[in-house]
Amino acid sequence: MLLLTPILIVPLLAGLLCLTVRAPRVMAALGVLAFGVTLGLGLALVRQVLARGVVTEWRGFLSADALSAWMVLLISTVSLATSLYAGRYFERDVAAGAVTPGRVREFFVLTPLFGAGMFLVVLANNLGVMWAAVEGTALSSVLLVALYNRRTSLEAAWKYVILGSLGLALALMGTVFVYAAACKRNPDSLPSFNWSYMMSVAGQLDPRLLKLAFVFALIGYGTKAGLAPMHTWLPDAHSEAPSPTSAMLSGVSLKIALYALLRFHILTTACLHSDFSRGFLLGFGLFSMFLAAPFILVQKNLKRMLAYSSLEHVGLICTGFALNSPVTIFGALLHMGYHALTKPVLFFAAGNIHQTFHSLEFRVIGPGVMKVLPVTAIAMALAGLAAIGLPPFGLFLSELTILSGGLASHQTTVSALILVALLASFCGILQQLARLLLGARKTGGPASDARHPDGVPAMALLLGGLLLFSVWLPAPLLALLHQAADLIGGRS
Amino acid sequence: MNMNDFSATLLTCALGAYVAGIVGALLFQRAEKLANGVGFGLAAAGGVCGIFACASSLATGAATASQSFALFPSLIPYVRFGLRADALGCFFGMVVSLLGVALSIYSLGYVRGYYGHKNAGVLGAFFNLLLLATTLVFLADNAFFFLIAWELMALSAYCLVSFEHEHAETRNAGVLFFIMSHLGTGCLILGFLLLFQASGSYGFEGFHALGDKMPAARRNVVFLLFLIGFGVKAGMVPLHIWLPAAHPVAPSNVSALMSGVLIKTGIYGLARVCFDFLGTPPNWWGVTVLTLGTISAVLGVLYALMEHDLKRLLAYHSIENIGIILMGLGAALMFLHSGHPVLASLALIAGLYHTLNHAVFKALLFLGAGAVLHATHTRNMEDLGGLAKRMRWTTLCFLVGAVAISALPPLNGFVSEWLTYQSLLQGFGTTTSLIRLMFPLSGAMLALTGALAAACFVKAFGVTFLGQPRGDHARQAREVPFPMLLGQGILVAACVFLGLFPTVFLKLFDPLTRQLTGQQLSQQLTMADGLVLSGGPAQGGTVSTPGIALMLLCLLPVPLTLWALFARRAGTRIGPTWDCGQRGLTPQMQYTATGFSKPLRMIFKALFRPRREVQREYDFSPYFTTTLRFESHVEEVFQTRIYRPLRWLVLRASRRLRALQAGSLQAYLIYIFVTLLALLLFAL
Amino acid sequence: MFVHDTLLNRLKRGCATMAYPAGPAPALPERHGGALRVEAAKCQADCAACVAVCPTEAVTRPPDRRVALDLGRCLFCAECVKACPTGAITQTGDHRLAVRRREDLVLGEAGNEQLRLAGVLDEKLRRLFRRSLKLRQVSAGGCNACEADTNVLGTIGWDLGRFGIQFVASPRHADGLLITGPVSKNMELALQKTYAAVPEPRIVIAVGACAIAGGPFVGHPQVHNGAGVLLPVDLFIPGCPPHPLTILDGLIRLLGRLEESGRKTG
Structure with a gap:
């Protein structure tokens, strides 16, 4: 039975269908349905991968191993929540006159296409197709970032497209170098561009070409993944996009790029058998974490702060992979999942705040949001506590796992550095959120909106999932993650 | 019934009572009196169970290092929810339970002052959570669980301190408390992970006398980390600045719990580390x-x-x-x-x-x-x-x-x-x-x-x-x-x-x-x-x-006898207090706290650096002052010499760094190219 | 060497306190005429020369007797001595002026040519205060001359402390009040409160013409004419101001510390 193809087709169809549908409610429902289906398919895929190791279709054109299956789950969950949230969000925006219905249709067409692109990235075996899929997601997300058509959104989208294109161009070079290495090994016939094929002949590829390829891929996909110092498009794009899109961008799209980078990392390590790629990943990961902290400390804009927080988390995940012990890689994968459940909630809450106060500046929103939007504030508080790594939420567990793995493999200094960076961003986010949510309301401003809590289904779904999986990790999931960890660590 | 089982059951009952208190208080939020009664009543019940469990364990000598049991099976990897009722843990457990009982009973009356304008149910829920987390801190048997309980304790304490968050002073105190607590926790995490590195497992039994097997430099680093980490929580100078900020602004039953028990967790930690772990x-x-x-x-x-x-x-x-x-x-x-x-x-x-x-x-x-x-x-x-x-x-x-x-x-x-x-x-x-x-x-x-x-x-x-x-x-x-x-x-x-x-x-x-x-x-x-x-x-x-x-x-x-014998004979005349013959004396002219402490303020003025400002307003003669304004300040040395400069430095550096993200697309492109060049040079 | 020098200095100086009352009293200055003596027999019928010159109406010629000289109101300016053609009023040079009762200060009656000096306190009070009398001084709005002459009793020449008499800081510590000044309206409340604050048994001493009868301020609407209007006074020491010797004499006479038998006592 085909699993991978429906995962690609369903959101694609849903997106195209939205071109013909009129009512926004129906469009939203289509999105929800599509991603619900992919979530179900993803769960089935997990079972298959656990049983068989790798699932392939179309003669290896689409292939899913443990890592891909995990990513499919994440993409589905975040996209589902986004679609749940987006319906009422855009209703209010249209009512307030911030967007036209045409733009809303644009959103509901592009988002499933965005999702489909992301699915293609993780399911494609061919490195070139993977690159094209990343380009596809970039294109759709650029249009989504520019949705509001304001001067600032257009500027953000412009920067995103320029820097993103540059990054993808470099990534393309990296991809080409890999192919060149394969051709060099096999001068007679055109080798396959599949990643699985590359992995099988990894030992015979030219090390220097692979190194070159990795460097370009690192910079290229690193730009899309938001690793510092290539992250400069991140704050603008994530804060100017509509909140549902920001949620998807922060929640999964960064991780998709990281996924692509990981494929190169695995390949390079398999070829070189040295710490070459690991070292660079470590450096960029730590640099991202340390660069995020000061920007969070003096931040004035809510969504920019959340964007920098994503930067920090992505840096942590990258560092976790780079520490290269089974425990840390497991922790990093777990962290990907928990972060994907947490960050969208923060963006949804930020969206509610934006629509109520018509601004994202802390100074303008003022203290005492809890008095005006109690449900949103509580959701933001819970998600914020999760994002800064407090129990009982799972991010504490994953962070501690990464740290203990680092220390167990005697990389004490790096672990200490990670801890310092985590502490710094903790202080920043806590202070900003406390100042925002708590306190008494100054006179004037919108009245309490307790009767119409917004976005509750989406936020509840994600928070509930977060809490559930913070205390219970079902055995199949654990097995999947361990399998993925082995894959990344080169032990399978 | 074996004494171990008895105290283990009682302990579980105590913890269960706290959990029930959290749930009950949140459920009955709308009915304030019910939430108050349920929340704090269950906390008191939990405290009573806790006292009996710990005291009996200590008294009968059943509290030894080998009494470890799992609270409930863990569904996530690496974490084991194990409790160990050894003597040190039982002693501190007894302290927290005793205070829990007294404070919960007190709260039943105190929280009445919040009816109508603050949520008593939330207060009760977080109070129970704090008691629960603190008890778990004392009884945890492995580092992971200890850290989870520790962070939960800090989180619930933060929520309680910020209970009256309408005042800016309270919000700032809460944030200061949480930040300092977390900095301490960072040191603790590193310390525990270093111990984990040396012993290979998270369990406290594995840590026993571990210090003797570690190299001296590493051991000293671990000690310093724990000293700082637990010292922040205990309120040791110079890491104490959160304490005088947070305790006054919290509701009084919470202040009592924090001063009574929360800072003792630092002492517990130090005792555990120095006497149990580090040889x-x-x-x-x-x-x-x-x-x-x-x-x-x-x-x-x-x-x-x-x-x-x-x-x-x-x-x-x-x-x-x-x-x-x-x-x-x-x-x-x-x-x-x-x-x-x-x-x-x-x-x-x-x-x-x-x-x-x-x-x-x-x-x-x-x-x-x-x-x-x-x-x-x-x-x-x-x-x-x-x-x-x-x-x-x-x-x-x-x-x-x-x-x-x-x-x-x-x-x-x-x-x-x-x-x-x-x-x-x-x-x-x-x-x-x-x-x-x-x-x-x-x-x-x-x-x-x-x-x-x-x-x-x-x-x-x-x-x-x-x-x-x-x-x-x-x-x-x-x-x-x-x-x-x-x-x-x-x-x-x-x-x-x-x-x-x-x-x-x-x-x-x-x-x-x-x-x-x-x-x-x-x-x-x-x-x-x-x-x-x-x-x-x-x-x-x-x-x-x-x-x-x-x-x-x-x-x-x-x-009393002397009084009965002699004082009766002398007459008693009741008159006003001697006031130097003045008229219009008011109670404000009694001894003030500031006046009482002035001699000591002068003696120790090298430490306090007191500043005094007097402003008077008069209509026609300075001898007939109409308004007098008096300000007296004592310098908080640690804040002004250490923490504020540090904070200012950090924020200034952060603001300078913002220039990196100035908005210029060309600059961003240059970052990418420079990085690429650097990597190419470095890699090849 | 400061301590050494001080000790040597003290040893060289020796004792500077006067011998009185064990020895003779120091002489009164030239200007001080001492107590006044009135011989009413020498008074002429229609003469009112003394009345005309008295600034405080201390000397009067009441209808029931020939002349009355109220030493309580007297400022001891001696104008009446100069004005009297017959020399009925004379200065005696006697420093002893203190009396126990107000009426004892009025001279002019037959047999009342001179003061009946103060007698000792009653037995119970004498036993309590004989060797220790703590006084609270109240300056009730006067010119400060009486305070100055009272203050000098504390110096080493006079040394009031050797009799156990001391001025204390609070009426709660005091056995009695020593009042000077005419008791202005502003000081009335303070004086009342101070008196109320002194534990019983307590005595009140009025020093100076102001405290006895208003002094130069007699009749002014802003003063009560003397402490006797408000409080029961146990000892009156007239003068304006009374010489320190007079004050001292009055105090130790009150306590019965004066050995000499002297004049007739009342």
């Missing part, structure tokens, strides 16, 4: 702890003297008492190093007994302050006065607490300070190096602290309760509801029992010292069938608090 310590560890303890004690009481906010004063006194506890622990470490386990046990007992005593009397004082706040709606002592006639029972309870904290016999503060003196003074003979001078020096500083503490409480008690009311709030004060008095009464009884019958409680320390230092001292410290407390082997002194109490009671008839 035989080098000398400088003990010296450092002793020095920091002495400094904390002296500075804490000096800053307390300058305060006129009742709860801030009490918060600084907590710092002082933590200093005293640390002096005991530091001395114990030094004795362990020099090979005197008996003296080490004595010092350890002194420190831990003081932990228990401080928890009891500090909670009592905070409850009294809370009662005053409940009745008068102000914490400012300069507006109070004359409460003794209006709130008799509260005055009595506060008086008992004040006498206890001033270490006056026959109450409990005296007993533990006496034991601390004994251990310090006997320490002089343990080594021949110059370090031994530290002992009498610390003893002298301890004496200074005691005297200053007594002076401070004369001020606190006198200005708040005696005299005439200085303001309307104090004039309209009425006695607080019965549950609040009952809660205070429980702690008064505890103070009196702990003071009069120390020899009984010493038996509880036997399993503790047996586990940590291998000695059992209760026999040596008890004489005359338990009536006399001895300072241990030959050089120690003796004191009998029941004897002193008895003597005081017997001497009481003497002045």
